[in-house]
Amino acid sequence: MVDIFLGIYSVLLLLVVIVLIWLVYDRFKLKKEIDALTDSVNRNNRDISGLCSAAITIDTRMTEGADQLNAALQKINDLQRTESTAQPYYSVIQKIRAGATVADLMQNSGLSRDEAVLLIRLHGNPQSKK
Numbered sequence: 001m002v003d004i005f006l007g008i009y010s011v012l013l014l015l016v017v018i019v020l021i022w023l024v025y026d027r028f029k030l031k032k033e034i035d036a037l038t039d040s041v042n043r044n045n046r047d048i049s050g051l052c053s054a055a056i057t058i059d060t061r062m063t064e065g066a067d068q069l070n071a072a073l074q075k076i077n078d079l080q081r082t083e084s085t086a087q088p089y090y091s092v093i094q095k096i097r098a099g100a101t102v103a104d105l106m107q108n109s110g111l112s113r114d115e116a117v118l119l120i121r122l123h124g125n126p127q128s129k130k
Contacts, residue, residue, distance in 0.1 A: 093123045 092109050096119055100108075105116035 089119060092119060096120055096123045097125075099125065 092105060092111065095105065095109070102113060102116040102120060105111050105119070106113060109116075111119070
């Protein structure tokens with residue numbers, strides 16, 4: 001009877017050793033997977049950091065570009081205001097560019113016929129000069 005218990009004990013011990021070896025093997029396999037996943041997460045974190053840095057740089061450049069564009073638009077508006085007040089015939093020239101005739105200029109702007117003809121020749125539509 002002792003032999004039977006010894007045989008059963010030996011078989012159980014062998015099974016425990018086999019299960020232990022299998023568990024140790026699975027542990028090493030899982031450890032490798034964890035290391036690979038940790039490396040992947042670290043690479044992703046570095047990529048995200050780089051993308052965030054690039055996004056901040058682009059945002060800064062876009063803000064600078066928008067500021068420069070606003071400054072340029074302000075200068076254009078200032079020049080248009082200055083140009084309109086600096087030229088006494090500015091509004092008349094604008095009317096000529098819009099297609100005003102000699103009669104329109106004489107009637108609405110108080111110009112003489114000679115002034116109206118001269119301004120139309122200087123600032124009129126190139127097609128009307130032919």
